[in-house]
Amino acid sequence: ETIMRTLPVFQDAVVSGEPMPQSLPPGNVAELRSSPPLRGSLEQLVRLAPAGVPLQDTELAVHTNPEAGLERLVPLVDYLAAWKLLPNVSAWVLRTVERGYRIQFGAPPPPFNGVFPTVVSPEQGLVMEQEVATLLRKEAIEVVPPHDRESGFYSRYFIVPKKDGGLRPILDLRVLNRSVMKLKFKMLTLKQVVSQIRSEDWFVTIDLKDAYFHVSILPQHRKFLRFAFRGEAYQYRVLPFGLALSPRTFTKCVDAALAPLRLRGIRILNYIDDWLILAQSEQVAAQHRDVVLAHMKELGLRLNAKKSVLSPLQRTTYLGVVWDSTTMQARLSPARIESILTAVTRVKEGQSLTVKQFQRLLGLMAAASNVVPFGLLYMRPLQWWLRTKGFSPRGNPFRMIKVTRRCLRALDMWKKPWFLSQGPVLGAPCRRVTLATDASLTGWGAVMSGHPARGLWSGRHLTWHINCLEMLAVFRALKHFLPDLIGHHVLVRTDNTAVVYYINHQGGLHSRPLYKLAHQILVWSQGKLLSLRAVHVPGHLNMGADVLSRQGPRPGEWMLHPEVVKQIWRVFGQAQVDLFATQENAQCPH
Incomplete structure (x- = not known):
């Protein structure tokens, strides 16, 4: 789930060199400043919730079945x-x-390409068997009837390593995604x-169980989401991970679900x-938590109690970042920092890495x-070095690039x-x-x-490109x-768009x-x-x-018309005396 959800974003970040609009999934909360986080039974909820907070709605939302993770999905x-x-x-x-x-x-959906089976090693086969069994038990997939197998579109599964050392099966939908519309969304x-x-905000974090699986697939379109394994053909009944429009589809549904909560004044942010949930007091945070959980229950949205932190805290981890409202500081989570340090220290001078490996490294940095x-500023040196090596995110992902000392310095x-x-x-x-700034080929000005x-330009500055002079004008000002x-x-x-871009994006590659x-x-x-930002203004507004x-x-040399x-x-x-007059703007006779 994590890989398929973030890989396209990493690739976009590598191409553009910009920070991603989203972050890695959150880890566990560390060094909490309040009571222990709630991750479990209803009894814990009753014990930890502040006095006077109604719990009847919460009871409906919290799973008490230890096998809830494998229960049948209830369609929305x-x-x-x-x-x-x-x-x-x-x-x-x-x-x-x-x-x-x-x-x-x-574009027209890809035609039937044959029943291509997923072939894996014996070790990976066990992982695939468990994946298929789990999906069948949840009714996220269904067996394709024998008479209908020779149609639709089949994709293969591939196996990737998990952070904990295990293996994760991922359905490879890259070919199908070429035919899917490219729709933007926020x-x-x-x-x-x-x-x-x-x-002094208080936080509650909520994690949904089997997020994309909440959304069913139109029966006529399930044939495009097929795969085969060990003599059997299957197709997805619900939104799968890896489909290009899955994040957009799910987010639009969730935004609609959260709209009434926001109208009621509940501050709630959602990323997939x-x-x-944010509130100005512990009691209000607990009340809003109960309202949200009850609302989820009414709409059929399933809570992942194990990954949620339902007791209000002033320090929590969300989207891989530790947020602290008492110090008003944000930091990467320890797990994120360790992940980056491990990846960077593995790069050694003289070794060769693939384009794909450099993409992953740039993805970690961009996130x-x-x-x-x-x-971003300190990611640019690596990007510039890669450009000298003919690096292209759209090129051969397995092309080797040798690590040099300049790469290590970057x-x-x-x-x-x-x-x-x-x-x-x-x-x-x-x-x-x-601060308003501008530059010409002869000098710079600011207000x-x-x-x-x-000031005036001199020496080598007289030969500089106007974009560089505009940037230098900002520095002088x-x-x-x-x-x-x-x-x-x-x-x-400033009226220079290049300056705006290079300041706000901490450099560039052009x-x-x-x-x-x-x-x-x-x-x-x-x-x-504290911070430096730039905004573009039309030239006639920057006079x-x-x-x-x-x-x-100079402002002191302006004068009324005689x-x-x-x-x-x-x-x-x-008048008899000119005040602050110079020889050029004097009005009184000498």
Whole structure:
């Protein structure tokens, strides 16, 4: 589940070099500051819940059957009446719940390709047998009738190692995904979580059992989700892991389910099957937990009590990040840090790694960069080195690339635990100091709170590309106004889109000189500024900095038109003394 859910995201991050809109699944909570987390029976819930909190709804939601993980899946259509009561629920969601998901093909579905069996080693065969038996017991798959086997589309399973040393079967749907529509949708990002947490918040984390399996597949489309193993053919009855649109489909259904809770003022964030409830007091968090669990029960959404942390805490792990509302700090979980350190330290000079192995390494870095403040900045050196080696995420994944000393230097920062242990300050910035900058081929200009600054280019700067001059203008302006900027969140307003991109994305891969300048600025800002962001403004809205960059009149040298001055003097009498006048703007006769 974890691999198929995150692999496409890792690949996108490698291609674009940007942080992922999502993170790895959460680990266990460590070093909790409150009562022990609840992971189990109803009796524990009764014992740990704050006094006065109603539990009748919670009783309906918590599994007390120790074999609940293997029980038959109850289709959501059995709860259709409750889904129809949701506010503003879309016809698509109701149709999906009632009839099953119709795979959204963007091209004709692949034709029948034969009944290709999954062939594995004896050890892997035992794992596959257990997987098939579990899926049959849950009724997530069904046996294909003999008369219908010579149709549809068959995919193979492959086996991958798990972190705990076991093996995990994954259905390879890459060929089928080529025919599926590429539909965009918004998922929860770690930046959103950072902005949503308030000081002294209490957290409850909820994990859904068999998340995608909640959504049935339209019977006519199950034939495209077939596989064969040891003489038998099977097809999925529910949404499988590995289908490109599974995350979108499930998230749209969950968003509809959570809509009434949010309308009631319950703060709840959802990323696939991982949910986070936030509240300003322990009692309110417990009350909202009970409301959410009862709501889940009404809609047929199954709780994974073992992986949920139902007792309210002020320090919890969610999406692989430790969140602490008392210190208002976020950090990668110890498991995530250990995973990165292990992967990086395995890279040795002189050895050769495949493109796929480098993709995995970049994926780990991109995921961590959502939390580590300058993670992307220190991922760029590895990306630039790989470019010199002809690296392409879309190329042959098994092509070998030899590790050099420069590659190891690019990984230096990622080997330091203190670097990986850094994290952002939680909460949305209450105020940003705004700085407007601009550059021309002759000079630079900036304005902050009505105060101007400017300068001329000289020497080698006169030959620089305008994008680099615009970035240098930002650096000069930040240094000039540093006494007023230190210890603040800073927002740079510029009419240059390249500058905006390279600051906000901590560099880039299109211009090495621009990347080096962005690197200098961001490294310099560490310890001085709380954060540095840039926003694009049209040139006509950035006139102050623009005029200064072109070395127009200084603000002190502006003057009224002489005819206007004469009219004023005719009414009020002629002035005798010019205050703050220079030779260029003097109005009084000498």
